[in-house]
Structures are given as C-alpha cells and as structure tokens.
Amino acid sequence: MARQATRRSPRRSATRLSSSEGILKRGASTSAMRRPHRKGWLRGYFKGHFQALFLSLGRVSRNPLSSLMTIAVIGIALALPAGLHVALKNVQGVSAGWEDAVQISLFLNQGIEAAEARRIAEKISAMPAIEEVVHVTPQQALGEFRQYSGFGDVLAVLDENPLPNVLLVRPTKAASEPLLVEPLLHELRNFSSVEMAQLDMEWLKRLYAIMAIGERGVLVLAALLALAVLLIVGNTIRLAIQNHRDEIEVQKLIGATDAFIQRPFLYSGLWQGVLGAMMAWLLVTLSLWLLQGPVQQLALLYSSNFSLGSLEPAGVLVVLSAGGLLGLLGAWLAVGRHLRDIEPT
Amino acid sequence: MIHFENVGKRYADGGEALSGINLQLDAGEMAFLTGHSGAGKSTMLKLIGLIERASYGQVIINGKNFSKLGRRHIPYVRRDIGIIFQNHQLLNDRTVFDNVALPLVIAGLPYRDIQRRVHASLDKVGLLEKERMLPLSLSGGEQQRVGIARAVVNKPPLLVADEPTGNLDPALSAEIMNLFAEFNQVGVTVLIASHDIDLITRMDKRVLVLDKGRLVDGAGEQGEVQP
Numbered sequence: 402m403a404r405q406a407t408r409r410s411p412r413r414s415a416t417r418l419s420s421s422e423g424i425l426k427r428g429a430s431t432s433a434m435r436r437p438h439r440k441g442w443l444r445g446y447f448k449g450h451f452q453a454l455f456l457s458l459g460r461v462s463r464n465p466l467s468s469l470m471t472i473a474v475i476g477i478a479l480a481l482p483a484g485l486h487v488a489l490k491n492v493q494g495v496s497a498g499w500e501d502a503v504q505i506s507l508f509l510n511q512g513i514e515a516a517e518a519r520r521i522a523e524k525i526s527a528m529p530a531i532e533e534v535v536h537v538t539p540q541q542a543l544g545e546f547r548q549y550s551g552f553g554d555v556l557a558v559l560d561e562n563p564l565p566n567v568l569l570v571r572p573t574k575a576a577s578e579p580l581l582v583e584p585l586l587h588e589l590r591n592f593s594s595v596e597m598a599q600l601d602m603e604w605l606k607r608l609y610a611i612m613a614i615g616e617r618g619v620l621v622l623a624a625l626l627a628l629a630v631l632l633i634v635g636n637t638i639r640l641a642i643q644n645h646r647d648e649i650e651v652q653k654l655i656g657a658t659d660a661f662i663q664r665p666f667l668y669s670g671l672w673q674g675v676l677g678a679m680m681a682w683l684l685v686t687l688s689l690w691l692l693q694g695p696v697q698q699l700a701l702l703y704s705s706n707f708s709l710g711s712l713e714p715a716g717v718l719v720v721l722s723a724g725g726l727l728g729l730l731g732a733w734l735a736v737g738r739h740l741r742d743i744e745p746t
Numbered sequence: 747m748i749h750f751e752n753v754g755k756r757y758a759d760g761g762e763a764l765s766g767i768n769l770q771l772d773a774g775e776m777a778f779l780t781g782h783s784g785a786g787k788s789t790m791l792k793l794i795g796l797i798e799r800a801s802y803g804q805v806i807i808n809g810k811n812f813s814k815l816g817r818r819h820i821p822y823v824r825r826d827i828g829i830i831f832q833n834h835q836l837l838n839d840r841t842v843f844d845n846v847a848l849p850l851v852i853a854g855l856p857y858r859d860i861q862r863r864v865h866a867s868l869d870k871v872g873l874l875e876k877e878r879m880l881p882l883s884l885s886g887g888e889q890q891r892v893g894i895a896r897a898v899v900n901k902p903p904l905l906v907a908d909e910p911t912g913n914l915d916p917a918l919s920a921e922i923m924n925l926f927a928e929f930n931q932v933g934v935t936v937l938i939a940s941h942d943i944d945l946i947t948r949m950d951k952r953v954l955v956l957d958k959g960r961l962v963d964g965a966g967e968q969g970e971v972q973p
Contacts, residue, residue, distance in 0.1 A: 449854055651835050654795070655896070656825035657852045745797050 449664065457668035460641070461676075468673070471637050475677025475724065478630050480684035482623035483712060483720050487685060489615050491710050496608060503577040505586055507568040508597040518566035521594055525568065530576035530585055535569040542567060549702060565596065627727055630677070634670050634731030641666060642739045650745045663736040667729060674728020678721045685712055747773040747904055747935040748794065753803035754959075755789050763789040764959045767803070771937060773903065776930040777964070778946045779939040781956035787939040790956070791908050794937070795829050796820050808903060825853065828897030830907035834889045836881040842868065842892050843877040849900045867899040871925065887918040894922070898929060905929060907938045911945065919945055 461468045507525075509518055515538050526534040542564040547556055572585055582600065590598040642649070652662050689711050700707040712720070748771035755764040764786045771777055779787050792798040793805050796812060805812040808826055815823060836845050846867055850860045868874045871891035873884075881889050890910060897905060907926065911919035923938075923945060930936045940946060946953055955963035 448856075452851070648837050651837055652848070652852065653821070654797075654824065654829060654831075654835060655849045655852065656821045656823075658821045661821075661852055 449661065453664035453668050457665040457672055460665065460669055461672050471633060471673055472676045472680055474633055475630050475673060475728070476680025476684055478626040478633070479678055479681035479720055479724055480688075482619055482626055483681055483716070484685045484688055485615075485619045485622065486716065487689065487710070487712050489612065489619060490713075492612060492615075494710060495705075495707060496605070496612075503572055503582055504601060505570040505572070505582075505589060506599045506601070507570055507589055507592075507595050508599070509566040509568065510594050510596045511565055513566055513594055515566065517594070518568065521592065522568050525570060525589070525592075530572050530581070531570060532573045532576075533571045535571075537567040537569060539564040539566060549704075627723070630674070630724070630727045631731040631734070634673055634728045635735040637673065638666050638670055638732045638735035639739055641669060642735065642743070646743055649740070649743045653743070654745045659740060663740055666736050666740075667732045670728040670730075670732020670735075671725055672728070674724040674726070674731070675721060676724075677728070678724025681720055681724065682712065682717055747771055747775070747808060748937065749804075749806040750793075751804040751806070753793065753800045753805055755786075755793065755798060756801040762959055764793075764800075767961050769954065769961060771935065773935050774930070774933050775952065776927065776936040777938075777952040777954055778949070779937060779954045779956065780941055780943065780946060783941070785956040786959045787941075787956055788908060789959075791829075791906055791937075791939055794904075794906050795827060796823060821852075825849065825900060826902050826904065828900075828902040828905045830890070830893050830897050830905070830910050832909040832912045834881070834893045836889060836892055836896075838880060838882050841878050841880060842873060842884070845881065845892055846877075846895045846899050849896060853900060863899055864895075867895040870898070871895045886913050887922070890914065890922060891925070894925060898934075903933075903935060905934050905936045907936075907940075909940055910938060911940060911942055916945075920948075923949055 509521065513521075518536055518538070522534045522536045525531055539562045543556065543562050546552070546564070570589065572582060576582060576585060582602070586598055586600045589595060649662055689709055693709050696707075696709045748769060750767045750769035753764060753767040753769075754762065756762050767790070779790060781787055789798065793800055793812070794807055796815070800813065803813075807823070810823055812823075837848070840848075843864055846864045847860050850863060855863075864877070865874060868877055871894055873888060873891055873895065876884065876888065881892060884892065894907075894910070897907075905926065910926075911922050914922065919942060926936050926938060927949065953964050954961060
C-alpha cells in the first residue's frame with residue numbers, strides 16, 4: 402500500500418475509493434441484471450445477433466487469403482450445378498419450339514420440274530391434315546448450301562445441280578400427334594413422284610430423353626456438391642473453433658452461454674456460404690459471357706437469332722439461399738460436434 | 747454465500763482430491779484458503795466455479811445447489827461468481843478494454859453502460875490509461891489487475907481468486923490483496939487461495955487450511971475442525 406500511495410496522488414486515491422463503492426454497491430445483492438430482463442429480451446436477442454454478424458464478418462475479413470480460398474472452393478462447387486442448369490435451360494429453350502414443328506421432308510424424284518413440284522405442293526397443302534407446304538427448289542437449296550456449308554467452291558466442279566426439289570410439309574397441330582403423323586407419312590410416301598419421305602421425330606424423342614438424363618444428372622451432381630460444401634464449411638468452422646479454443650474456454654469461464662459462443666461461428670458459416678454463392682454466380686456469368694460469342698456464331702449458322710440465356714433472378718436467389726443454408730448447416734454441424742468438447746479445466 | 751456439506755472429489759484415476767469438506771462462508775466475509783501444493787485448494791475453487799463437480803456432498807453457492815444444476819444453467823451461475831485465475835486467462839488478441847468488457851457483452855448490456863462500467867472498473871484497478879493496450883504488453887501485475895477488473899465488472903456478489911499473487915513481488919502482492927480488501931469492504935464475499943503465509947498473516951482475515959484434501963482449520967460454524 403505504501404508503494405501505491407507514493408505512486409498516486411491523494412486526489413486520485415479518493416476518486417478510486419468512491420468509484421469502488423460505485424461499481425460494487427449493488428454487488429452483494431443483485432443478480433437479476435445478469436439474466437436479461439423479459440421486456441428487453443427481444444431487443445437483446447437481436448443485438449446479440451447483430452454483434453455476432455459483424456464479429457464473424459470481421460473474422461472472415463481478418464484472414465482474407467484463407468477465407469477467399471474457402472469461398473472460392475464453395476463458389477466452384479456451387480457454380481458447377483448452377484452452370485449445368487443454365488446450359489440445360491438453354492438447350493430446352495432452343496428445342497422448345499421444335500416439338501410442335503413436326504416436319505416431313507419430301508424429296509421428289511430427280512427428273513421432276515419445278516412446275517410439277519409446285520403442282521404436287523398445292524395438292525398436298527389441300528389435304529385437311531396439312532398446315533403448310535414450303536417448296537424448296539434445287540436452286541434455292543444450292544444457294545443455301547453454298548452460303549452455309551463452306552463447301553461453296555466444290556459446287557463449281559459439278560456440271561449440274563444434283564439437288565432435287567424438296568417439299569417441307571408441316572402437318573396441323575392436331576395431325577402432329579405421333580399416332581396420326583405415322584399414317585400421314587405413309588400416305589405421302591406413296592405419292593408416285595416422291596422419292597423419299599422423312600419424318601424428323603425420332604431424334605427429337607431421343608434428345609428429350611437425353612435432356613431428362615441431363616436434368617437428373619444435374620440434380621445428382623448438385624446433391625453431391627451440396628454435401629461437399631457442407632463438409633468444406635464444417636471443416637473450416639472446426640478449424641476456427643480449434644483456433645479459438647482458448648477464447649472459448651475463457652468465455653465459458655465467465656458465463657457465456659453456448660448460444661453466445663456458437664453465434665459468431667454460425668454466422669461465419671453463413672457468410673462463407675453466401676459469399677461462395679455470389680462467387681458461383683460470378684463464375685457462371687463470366688463463363689456465359691465467354692461462351693456468348695461462339696454460341697451466337699453457331700446460332701447464325703442455323704439462321705437463328707438465339708442468344709445464350711443467363712441465370713434467371715429466381716435461379717440467383719436459389720443459389721444464394723442454397724449457399725447460405727449449406728454454410729449455416731455445415732457450421733451448425735461442426736459447432737454441435739466440437740463446441741461441447743471444449744470445457745475449461 | 748459458500749456452503750460445503752460433506753463434499754468430496756475423486757478423480758477418474760482414483761485419487762481423492764477432497765474428502766468430507768464442511769464449510770460455511772457468510773455473505774460479506776473475506777477468507778484465505780491455504781495449504782501445501784496438492785492439498786486441494788485448486789479443486790475446491792474449481793468446485794465453486796463449476797469447472798468440476800463434487801463426487802459426493804452438497805455445494806451450495808449463493809443459494810444455488812450445484813449438485814442439482816443442469817448444464818444449461820451453468821453459465822448463469824458463473825456470472826454471479828467473479829473468478830480470478832493465476833494465469834490471468836485473458837484474451838491476448840483483444841485490448842484491455844475488450845477483455846474487461848467481455849462479461850458485460852455476454853450479459854447483453856447496451857454499449858453505453860458497458861463503456862461506463864468498464865471505465866469504472868479499470869479506474870478501480872488503476873489501469874484506465876492502458877485500456878487500448880494488449881494484455882501481453884503489460885507487466886504480470888498489470889495483467890493480474892486486468893483479470894480482477896474483468897471479474898468485478900458485472901458486480902458479482904462473490905469473488906474467488908486462485909493464487910492471485912503467485913508470480914508477483916511482495917510489494918505488488920500487497921497491492922493486489924488490498925484491492926481485494928477494498929472490494930470486501932463494500933460487501934463482496936471474497937475467497938482467496940494462496941500459500942503466501944506472510945501476506946495472509948498480515949491481512950488478518952479468516953484462514954481455511956487444507957491438508958491432503960481435508961479442511962483442518964477455519965471451517966466455520968458448521969465445520970468440524972479436525973486435529
């Protein structure tokens with residue numbers, strides 16, 4: 402005490418003594434304040450969450466490199482199913498118009514003149530089951546071939562046009578049913594001047610079957626990668642818990658509840674998941690942007706103005722909430738397993 | 747405030763750290779707990795801080811029977827006990843202010859109250875001007891005082907200290923002990939484990955003596971003093 406007295410001025414000692422009564426006056430009696438008052442419970446609850454939200458964000462930003470690594474891994478894991486989903490949606494978009502555009506190509510005999518072909522076309526379009534018949538003359542076909550195939554120079558070698566007259570027959574919607582279209586095909590094939598009649602349906606069915614497999618595949622992949630995200634976040638949080646072991650012990654020693662201790666870890670998981678999902682969105686958008694040019698080129702070759710669709714707003718929402726939920730769940734599993742093991746000794 | 751009734755503690759390896767402890771420490775009392783190393787001082791403090799549970803007998807602190815306390819309730823009970831550790835148990839990556847503020851943050855107090863009370867508490871232990879520093883840049887005595895400031899900041903009715911002067915020179919030790927005496931003067935019950943016999947004698951307070959897990963002196967009104 403002697404040392405203390407020489408070190409500090411008397412005035413200061415006096416204030417210290419009065420403040421000691423100030424801070425401990427209620428010491429012997431109150432403990433009510435330590436349990437949050439019922440009225441302020443909700444406010445305290447939100448305040449605690451608010452604090453943990455920013456504390457966890459601080460933790461994420463304090464280790465930018467390792468956080469970025471985790472977020473990138475989550476991003477890639479989420480980008481794969483999201484990207485495949487977008488690709489599938491685009492393929493479906495392209496092929497959606499095809500189903501009701503059942504078309505029969507009639508290749509007429511080689512010797513038939515254009516006038517004769519026009520007469521046959523009129524005759525066919527008069528049939529009740531037919532919506533429209535388009536006559537493609539050999540000259541038109543040759544022109545298209547020259548323009549799009551890239552083999553235009555080869556044609557110069559040929560003496561005469563090898564292409565026949567072609568009638569593109571589109572049945573009415575009612576006649577396009579698979580059961581009705583088969584007899585129609587048979588009927589058209591029996592025309593004397595028809596060399597060959599071709600119905601482009603089988604490949605469409607196959608395409609749809611393949612797309613159904615693709616859809617299922619995306620789901621399976623998404624489930625597997627969701628599990629991966631869960632494990633990644635769980636492991637990251639497990640390491641974080643181990644790194645904060647001392648802190649957790651101290652917090653428990655001075656009366657922190659499990660809820661208080663686990664909150665920042667849960668929010669860390671949530672942040673990682675959401676930021677990973679944003680990374681995934683970015684990756685998908687970037688990939689689509691890179692693909693846009695070549696795809697448009699391809700679409701031009703099919704004389705289509707098709708443009709690559711990106712992740713729709715609802716899809717973005719799904720990716721973001723999936724990321725957040727997976728992050729939270731992974732953190733929750735890790736916290737549940739590892740927080741209880743840490744007890745002060 | 748502290749009531750032990752035939753309390754014993756056996757560890758998993760079969761060693762009996764405490765046996766048949768009877769003790770009554772009233773509210774507002776100040777007492778020292780002493781004895782050789784391994785006599786059971788730390789175990790007794792761990793029972794009070796709910797870090798260990800008694801193998802048998804009743805530990806009743808501040809009216810709460812610990813043997814009937816569920817895991818869920820432990821944090822709330824600990825908030826009523828200010829514990830001071832020999833190794834300080836400070837968070838070394840947080841400032842002095844944040845360390846002292848932690849019990850109040852846990853209790854969910856508004857920031858304005860936290861600031862006011864942390865300042866009052868730091869002023870009390872004479873470290874107000876060091877609130878922005880990290881614990882490791884302080885001396886051992888200063889770190890110990892940060893620990894004390896944290897223990898008293900939420901005004902617990904009971905203060906428990908485990909060798910609070912363990913690594914300090916005599917002058918600093920006396921300063922720390924006087925701090926505890928000041929808290930006791932305003933009504934806080936204080937129990938200090940220490941083997942510094944000289945210091946304890948000079949403080950002239952009740953002394954509980956442990957020997958090989960038995961309380962051999964100072965047990966209080968209900969305690970049986972054994973020869």
